[in-house]
Amino acid sequence: MKQWLVAVTAFFSSLSLLAQEPQQSPEPERYTRQDSLRGSLRPERTCYNVGFYELNLTIDPATKSIAGSNTIHYRVREPFKRMQIDLFENLTIESITQGGEPLRYVREGNAVFVTMKERQEQGSVERIKVSYHGKPREAVNPPWEGGFSWKKDSTGKDWVGVSCEGLGASSWWPCKDHLSDEPDSMRMTFRVPRGLKAISNGRLLRQQEVGTNQIEFTWEVSYRINTYNVTVNLGDFVMIRDQYRSRDYQYLTLNYYVLRYNGEKAVKHFEQVIGMLDCYEWYFGHFPFWRDGFNVVETPYLGMEHQSAIGYGNNYKNNSFGFDPILIHESAHEYFGNSLTCTDPAEMWIHEAFATYMESIYVENTDGYPSMIRYLMSQKPLIKNKYPMIGPRGVNYQHKDTDIYYKGAWLLHTLRCVVDDDNIWFMALRKVALERKHSPVTTKQIIDILCRETNMDLRLIFNQFLNYAAPPVLEYRVTEKGDYIELQHRWIAETYGFNMPLKYRFAYGPWHTLYPTREWQTTLIRRSNGWLNFAYELQYFGTKHMDLSNLKPQE
Structure with a gap:
């Protein structure tokens, strides 16, 4: 094979080793009567x-x-x-x-x-x-x-x-x-x-x-x-008071309660709050607890999204992207987790996926799109794919890993690519935040709003990402055909009818869209300069080289 094919093969094998190696199913969870008494609505x-x-x-x-x-x-x-x-x-x-x-x-x-x-x-x-x-x-x-x-x-x-x-x-x-x-x-x-x-x-x-x-x-x-x-x-707290002016010239009280000897460093460190609130307001509307104010309290633990009393214990440290991830993440929960709240811990992905995704929105807003991509890519290796992101309801289910954070954020990032129109996508997210403001919310309600506002049926993608542990895996084979590339492909996914569009391009050229399904298809692609590159930075998926001896359809 020529160099471009070697490059795409090497790239894919490094992209998703996890998807190529079957994972052992975890032992089924056993629940007690106490779990049911706590988690169920009797x-x-x-x-x-x-x-x-x-x-x-x-x-x-x-x-x-x-x-x-x-x-x-x-x-x-x-x-x-x-x-x-x-x-x-x-x-x-x-x-x-x-x-x-x-x-x-x-x-x-x-x-x-x-x-x-x-x-x-x-x-x-x-x-x-x-x-x-x-x-x-x-x-x-x-x-x-x-x-x-x-x-x-x-x-x-x-x-x-x-x-x-x-x-x-x-x-x-x-x-x-x-x-x-x-x-x-x-x-x-x-x-x-x-x-x-x-x-x-x-x-x-x-x-x-x-x-x-x-x-x-x-x-x-x-x-x-x-x-x-x-x-x-x-x-022994001292209070530092500040004020945020919204885009429509309303004023929000900001109170920071910090240990007395940390007052000076807190004043400097919390300067980033103003820009964060402006970013979140632009995308999701006014801070949702305006009357109660935006408050941060220094805590003897890392942090927590306590409503209008955000727990902060990150020792006034920024990350390599120049912001404090605890401050930005826990504050994001005021929109997703506090203003709108899931009705069962099984659906806690609603809180953590959106708050983690809001971190990337903040990065893009302050430092541009390439930095946002780098930020999400830095989180991608943390995805485990061992458990579904939605657990059993009625038993006070507690998630076993952090996939509801990082895989959840990548689900939303993937949907941005699938929608392929930022105006529509971000307006849809804003609709979720505003329509369900100060309300309980279910996964179905969120999906319904996003489908309605994007005018797209996103349910199959949500189903695969939320209800199954494994990500969708693209099984493929590439063959040269003169001026064309013959790409045989299909999705391996548990969701019946799964058909997520997939972006591809040659080298750093313009993106094109492939439309795999769970059935084998052959697509002829006119060759261009450079190597074939799937949208690993835009969507979350795994890859697998096609086994030519077994072209059976999926069950």
Whole structure:
């Protein structure tokens, strides 16, 4: 074969070794009744919707303990006398009351079943108060294995943070711990030792001394909030205030709560926030929690997307592309993850794929298209292809690797290439962010919006990328035919009817489009100068040399 064919063969073999070598299927997951109680929507949960939480908590770093109450305001959807709330079993319930009267309850692991004195009638607005205390789980490897992080800063002062995505908000406060039900708003009051500040979500309503040894901070969130986004941070913080002016001349408050000795470096480092907010506004609309402000809190763990209280612990470091990936990624979650939220952890790809893809949008916006491609290519080797990006629903599924981040971002990047019109593609993404703003969202709803706005049926591509572990693989053979190249090709994919278009070109010439299906096809391509090059930087796929002895169709 001539040199161009050698080049394309060598290129493809280096592109996707994983696609050429079958991967062993992981052992099937086994789920417990606790998984189902936490992850499923049983009648004891669907009978009511939470409207408002009032959390009052005393936090004692010396004993690593908490004590207080949460009042759950709810609207009755279906008449009931028994409801489920959630609180980890290592925390002691002192009482559950309604209207000052004690209610009977039964604990089953981390689930709590409460029996009402009177039937709760459909449409009525009721409330119960849960008083409790104990030592919440201590974080093992936050934020991935979360809980309370009881730390000291470099001066020896207490520095406390909470991260509980996956673990669950019920690890430290009683609630309906399911992503499908967010309160419309929330108020949190924290009583802490004098000398510390308690920083939580939203806006600070008041701060007052309690006796001689404690200070009480009350915060309020004026928007919907998912339970794992609720947080509290204790430390010797100083507040740095800034302001962002939107493109239509509205002003957003920016508050950075950092350890006292990091104030000076924080002022310089967080200058990148203004450009980030401008980028995200251009593509996805106004910052979604405008009334509550954009807030960042320095944490003793790497970071977390806590709504209007973004956890930041990356030590004020930028990456080789010149920005802080924790700051940019966690802030992106304010749009995807906080404003719109999946209804089951099985669909957490919605949060992480879009937030990771927004990093690349930020790179393109600040440093151009070639830098964006380099950034995505730097993440491509991190894709594992061991598990589908959507897991089983109803069991509080926790993803086993980071494919919902990097493969998810590459799915969206691939769709940009397939749509092949940036105006249409980015307007479609904007529609997703705005139509589902401050709402729960499902995978189907996102796909439906993107299909409608692009006027393309993208469902087969989504199905292959989300519901199967393996990427689509192009099986091919190239033969010279005079002035033409004969390309025999097909997609290997589990999705019936899979037909993703594929870009190709010669060397650095203009892109052309190939239309493989799951059936063998032969395409004659007029030769041009340079080597044949498939769009490895535009789409995510694997390759496989065709076995000439076996041209059977796929099942």
